[in-house]
Amino acid sequence: MSTLLTVEGLSKVYHRRTRPDVHALRELTLSVDEGEIFGLLGPNGAGKTTLLKILLGVVHATSGSATLMGHRVPLAASRQRIGFLPESHRFPDYLTGRHLLDVYGRMAGVSASDRAARVPRLLDLVGMGTWADTRVARYSKGMMQRIGLAQALINDPALVFLDEPTDGVDPVGRREIRDLLLQIRGEGRTVFLNSHLLAEVEQVCDRVAILNHGRLVRLDRVDALTAQAYTLVCSPLPPALLARLASAVAPAAPGKPDPTGQTATYRLTAADPVAVNAVLDELRAAGVLIDQLTRRRALEDLFIDVVTEPTEGT
């Protein structure tokens, strides 16, 4: 399995004349392998869109480097085999779906014969075959997303960047797009998904990176991030005990204290159930009264914890 995307120490600072500089990305390093669906998560302003824009040559990095399929960003060659669906795309509304794919295919350097073969196939793939000759102006939001996806695939890309592909799409449409993403991966393509819909990311992504304040705060497989994480509600832990178990127990996100002060909420992480029980035994031995131990519901819990952790320099 080869690496399609590498990012090394990438930083971006937006200089502003009258207000303080904005550090959108800080020393970011990550890579994406061939054939995976890679999710990029983070709260608003975390630097997700900035990273995407740097990779696509829309924004210039302040420092660091990135490569796409071995070509240095932002050289035009690095974008030869990538597809992109922007968050708020604006297609010319006087074109029909078929015509739009043809024009954007031509801009991506696809030959006329390849366009003639791919356009009908992609229209069928995204379920827009019957609307192919209708002007884009008459498309619904969901149809726009689907034709946008077809546009992102017109040059047979090895790596597809999707920025909030299900934004504004109804649940049925979201399901269809999710299935489509899995199908795209099944064809051997790599997908770089930028989304704030955590449930969606959890369902389709193989690996996830979480950005916060421009920094990479987590990067792992989705199952590894969510499998052995628990929420522990118990009597408040003495500081010494908390320090001793720091590798496994940490205070949960601030903002959820028990108003009575009789219990506190912690995040418990351990490699396996045996380790979890070992930690619980130690807590009980120290006289801690355990009220609840629940396995995390989903990636969402981890995400909330991670983005509310105090970070250096913020």
Place this chain on the structure above:
Amino acid sequence: MLGLIYLTARELWARKITLGVFLVSTLAWVLLAFALNLDIVDGTLAGLRLFGQDLGAPDASDPTSGLLSLESFVINISSFVAGATYWLGTLLGLFATASLLSSLLAKGQVDLLLSKPLSRSRLLGAHLLGVHAMVSLLVLYLLGAVWLVLSIKTGVWAVQTLLAAALIVAMFSVMYSVVTLISVWTESTALALIVSYGLIFCSLFLAARDALELQIPLLWRYVYLGLYHVLPNFAEVTTLVAQLVNREPVPSWYPLLSSLGCASVLYGLAFLRFGRRDF
């Protein structure tokens, strides 16, 4: 690159103002084709009617008089059409095209285009080629059709009219350089139009150089002359268009050359800015 040239031209064509210019141009040459009636007897011009009005018959004793009056008639008509196209065509052309670049730079459009395997300079270049191709087609359509109708009807083939079309497109390009730079810098169509129309207005004063130069105090005279050499001389080039169509010698091409020089600098700055900025 061809895709973006096509997309730009197609977007311009989708605008009502472009369609309006096309229809008005069509109306102009169709009216000329049907309203201009020539009476030719035994190979000589016996009479000329425009909209049914008799314009008089040539002097039969002078075999060249009919041809000469016909030639000056053709030149006058061509001169009028070229002058009107120069002013109205450029003003309307700028109005129709000014928002193209701003909409290309809008979020959701520019990031999609920049993600294509094209360098930024090729992207902007393709946009400019698309705009110029479309404007050239419209100018050539009007002037070419008028020239063809007049030539076929009169037998006078005044090729200079077509050369005037090149001059009109060149000066449109000069004024579009202002729109390009301001749009790339600010993404404001309104500002781009205000500045470009403002420069056309200023060029009226610059064109009166011979009359004004000696009446201005010395210090201001240098400022005036500086602006004359630096800014586009749009109004003064009108004289060149007229001289060209009237088959008169052109004493100096300087107003055109200095305008093209100004455009080169503005386009250069626009490419530089477009290549460096974040979107």
